[in-house]
Amino acid sequence: xxxxxxxxxxxxxxxxxxxxxxxxxxxxxxxxxxxxxxxxxxxxxxxxxxxxxxxxxxxxxxxxxxxxxxxxxxxxxxxxxxxxxxxxxxxxxxxxxxxxxxxxxxxxxxxxxxxxxxxxxxxxxxxxxxx
Amino acid sequence: xxxxxxxxxxxxxxxxxxxxxxxxxxxxxxxxxxxxxxxxxxxxxxxxxxxxxxxxxxxxxxxxxxxxxxxxxxxxxxxxxxxxxxxxxxxxxxxxxxxxxxxxxxxxxxxxxxxxxxxxxxxxxxxxxxxxxxxxxxxxxxxxxxxxxxxxxxxxxxxxxxxxxxxxxxxxxxxxxxxxxxxxxxxxxxxxxxxxxxxxxxxxxxxxxxxxxxxxxxxxxxxxxxxxxxxxxxxxxxxxxxxxxxxxxxxxxxxxxxxxxxxxxxxxxxxxxxxxxxxxxxxxxxxxxxxxxxxxxxxxxxxxxxxxxxxxxxxxxxxxx
Numbered sequence: 001x002x003x004x005x006x007x008x009x010x011x012x013x014x015x016x017x018x019x020x021x022x023x024x025x026x027x028x029x030x031x032x033x034x035x036x037x038x039x040x041x042x043x044x045x046x047x048x049x050x051x052x053x054x055x056x057x058x059x060x061x062x063x064x065x066x067x068x069x070x071x072x073x074x075x076x077x078x079x080x081x082x083x084x085x086x087x088x089x090x091x092x093x094x095x096x097x098x099x100x101x102x103x104x105x106x107x108x109x110x111x112x113x114x115x116x117x118x119x120x121x122x123x124x125x126x127x128x129x130x131x
Numbered sequence: 132x133x134x135x136x137x138x139x140x141x142x143x144x145x146x147x148x149x150x151x152x153x154x155x156x157x158x159x160x161x162x163x164x165x166x167x168x169x170x171x172x173x174x175x176x177x178x179x180x181x182x183x184x185x186x187x188x189x190x191x192x193x194x195x196x197x198x199x200x201x202x203x204x205x206x207x208x209x210x211x212x213x214x215x216x217x218x219x220x221x222x223x224x225x226x227x228x229x230x231x232x233x234x235x236x237x238x239x240x241x242x243x244x245x246x247x248x249x250x251x252x253x254x255x256x257x258x259x260x261x262x263x264x265x266x267x268x269x270x271x272x273x274x275x276x277x278x279x280x281x282x283x284x285x286x287x288x289x290x291x292x293x294x295x296x297x298x299x300x301x302x303x304x305x306x307x308x309x310x311x312x313x314x315x316x317x318x319x320x321x322x323x324x325x326x327x328x329x330x331x332x333x334x335x336x337x338x339x340x341x342x343x344x345x346x347x348x349x350x351x352x353x354x355x356x357x358x359x360x361x362x363x364x365x366x367x368x369x370x371x372x373x374x375x376x377x378x379x380x381x382x383x384x385x386x387x388x389x390x391x392x393x394x395x396x397x398x399x400x401x402x403x404x405x406x407x408x409x410x411x412x413x414x415x416x417x418x419x420x421x422x423x424x425x426x427x428x429x430x431x432x433x434x435x436x437x438x439x440x441x442x443x444x445x446x447x448x449x450x451x452x
Contacts, residue, residue: 007231010231011230013140014142014216018216021147022212028189030193032189037194043196055259059264062272063268070278074275074278085295086293087293096447100443103443114436118428118429125420125424
């Protein structure tokens, strides 16, 4: 195994332990539980009403918009992290104000992007609410 | 490596038993707030109630609805628990010791928190139920939206301490001040922002839209029965417990405290945060879906950007060292 990833092996071990535990409980539940299947039981549950239409109904395009906004803002925020961790080192090299200015201009661009999508109405969840 | 592996096993067991205790604690707390008594028959003061719940859930029939994707349907609930547990691997338990001490601990913790949304979406899609799908949609939309303020709020301790290592952040707080207390201006608002975003990520009131029973039947868990439902339910508590632990590590000094060894302080702070989260749960009402999104994008994201600016400016003054 790559030595760079070796320190992370315990995470894998933790995941495996948790996985084995959950699988064991699942199997146990499968063994212990009764099995009396009827068509009513198997149907989609909608508060007792007979289900109509497709289970994979169409949904609002707004969810897609949220995903787009997430990509823009979250990925760019993650980009700021290394700078945040290095800021003390920059200061030690007397580059503090330079690093500060550079990243603040980046953050200002990000904020400008937020203003843009805000003005475009992309942040309004429902079309009739103009808050 | 053997130490780390046994620590991993211990962390799984400790987090799961802490979660079982948390289930009991939360029910007792809720009962007291509503002038009820809460669970009291199983074991002393109802302490074994979660065990009884587990035994009951294991014996229930498991129903797979017609049209469901059987593999994803069966896989999703255990995965919610597994991913929620994973973030616990990076929490520093006492000085210098975590299951994994990583230089990018903060990012990994946030990453695993985000990963926990994948099985929720799997569950919603596989159920082949309109309400489950809508619940999953809302859960994912909410989780990724609040991921942005979460990332921004978590950046404040990173900038102040100058490291992404969770133990390094705690060490910095131990030798300087806890970020929840000092510097009060980016520190405390960032802590509040982090708490709000974390509540939203683990779908707790006032952010539990994905399971709004009056609109969505039971959201993602609509078609789940027995232990499969139990897993999703458990995962939410695991997520809250681990989230409270991470919040106390990043803003409240983690293992730092006088008189007692580190782990005690970490557990005490986690318990306090957990209590606060459930205090909110049993006090406030649920926000509407559009209010939720407005709060996130129009208030919390700009606030987060401002806080990152303030913490960088604070750092420039050089008063923190």
